[in-house]
Amino acid sequence: MKVVEFRYLGGNEVPANWRGILSNVAYRYGGELLNTSSIEVKSFNRLERKDTYNVIGIMKGEIEPDRYIVIGNHRDAWSLGSVDPTSGTATMLEITRVLGEMYKNGFRPRRSLMFCSWGAEEYGLIGSIEYIQEYVKVLGARIVSYMNLDIAVNGAYYVNIKSSPVLFDAIVKAAKMVPSAYDPDGQTVYDKWMKVHRNDITNEPKIAFGLGSASDYFGFDQIVGSSNYDATYTFNRAEHKNLSSYALYHTSYEVFSLVKKFIDPDFLAHQSMGQLTGVLALILSESPILPLNISRYAFTLKEIVNSLNTSNPNDLDPLRDAINEFSQVANEFVERSKSMDIENPYEIRLYNDQLLQLERAFLNPLGQGPNDSDMKHIIYAPSKTSTYATLGFPGITDAIVNGIRTEIVNQIAIATFFIRGASSTLKEFDKFIAT
Ligand SMILES: [Zn+2]
Incomplete structure (x- = not known):
């Protein structure tokens, strides 16, 4: 038990730092409290030891069981x-049920499909991180993508997606194949997404690149190094800009009737989410050449570096050079796929392994320092100035916030080193050494 005392002198509107985020609500206290100058808040916590379990299922792949x-x-x-x-x-x-039916009818995936039900996420991502730490060598070498569900449906309006840049095209392909919940026949998840959440410059739907630390994708991003995805069927966020999440998030009101009466009465949003995630899993498991578009990374890196504001812009030159080189190598890599003998399984495997290694190449084994050694992704990781979300190049971003030039230059050097390393993984096998 912990007793916390807040002191507030006079008035009946609560102090600014006690208020919630609803703009049209006046946060007040009243009744007996009106003449009170201090409020005692008691919170009751117990420290207990509990067992928790991960439940893992695998449908073995027929051709590439080790992916x-x-x-x-x-x-x-x-x-x-x-x-x-x-x-x-x-x-x-529901996805496992459908794939199980397909399996009974003779379907065998090309790559292995894995299903993980994690324990103790709310207590600090315990289940997924323990699993990843135990099998890090196996998972680090073999996982293509981790697709996270968590809050799969908190509204029935459109799909909001976060992912690695390389998954963009595969996600769009899947979204074009799935009906949009509660919309007229023929309208797809993609159509609705374009209507609601479009990038007007590229005329493509918007995806937030980088995931963060808010759910079990964290360990896959930062320790495994796979290219990952997280999606939520959500409400009209443009109409509810002040809501960072759904109103009853993490409360005791999260009961079945909340979903049935208010969020998804016919469970059509759940159906669309199952179809979208299932179709994406099959696109990733069945395409002989992994559908990871590395050109997206080249483009995104340029965008991120342009958004960094250093007081001395020349400091960024080495990083810009490294990104330009990465971009050129990425183009050559994509070109190479066009002359590939797709009948030759060895050639496909060589190419896929290079695709698989790209995201891994962005992991800094030291992380963001001795206290943040699990934050390994040099492009997408929570930064000290924003632990929940991800910004591009967290190390550089934090250094800029701190305003110390040597620290900024040092972080730019680290990022440059890893971008150059990533370029080398994409080069032809006799040309990776810098000349
Ligand atoms: Zn959750």
Whole structure:
């Protein structure tokens, strides 16, 4: 038990730092409290030891059993958890049911499909991180993509997606094949997405690149180094700009009737999420050449570096040079696929292994320092100035916030080193050495 005392002198509107984020609500206290100058808040916590379990299922791939496409979600909840995480669990179980039917009818995936139900996510991503740490060598060498569900449905309007840049095209392809929930026949998830959340410059749907630390994708991003995805069927966010999440997030009101009455009455958004994630898993497991578009990374890196504001812009020159080289090598790599003998399984495997290694090449074994050694992704990781979200080049971003020139130059050097390393993984096998 912990007693916290807040002191506030006079008035009946609560102090600014006690208020929630609803702009049209006046946060007040009243009744007996009106003449009170201090409020005592008691919180009751117990320190207990509990067992928790991960439940893992694998459908073995027929041609490349040692490459995994992983779908996962946590199973624990703060309270009853009908949205977080059960909307994700229901979606994942439906995907396994459909794939199980396909299996009975003779379907065998090319690559292995894995399904993970994690324990104790809310307590600090315990289940997924323990699993990853135990099998890091196997998973680091073999996973193509981890697809996270968690809050799969908190609204029924459109799909909001976060992913690695290389998955962009495969996600768009899947979205074009899946009907949009509660919309007229023929309208796809992609059509709705373009209507609601479009990048007007590129005329493509918007995806947030980089995932963060808010769910079980964290360990896959930062320790495994696979190219990952997280999606939520959500409400009209443009209409509710002040809401960072759904109103009853993590409360005891997360019960079945909340979903049935208010969020997804006919469970069509759940259906679309299952179809979208299932189709994407199959695109990733069945395409002989892995559908990872590395040109997206080249483009995104340029965007990120242009968004960095250093007081001395020349400091960024080495990083810009490295990104330009990466871009050129990426183009050559994509060109090479056009003359590839797709009847030759060895040639395909060589090419796929290079694709697989790209995201891994962005992992700095030292992380962001001795206290943040698990934050290994040099492009997408939570930074000290924003732990929950991800910004591009977190090390550089933090250094800029701190304003110390030597630190900025040092972080730029680290990023440059890893971008050059990534370029070398894409080069022809006799040409990776710098001349
Ligand atoms: Zn959750």
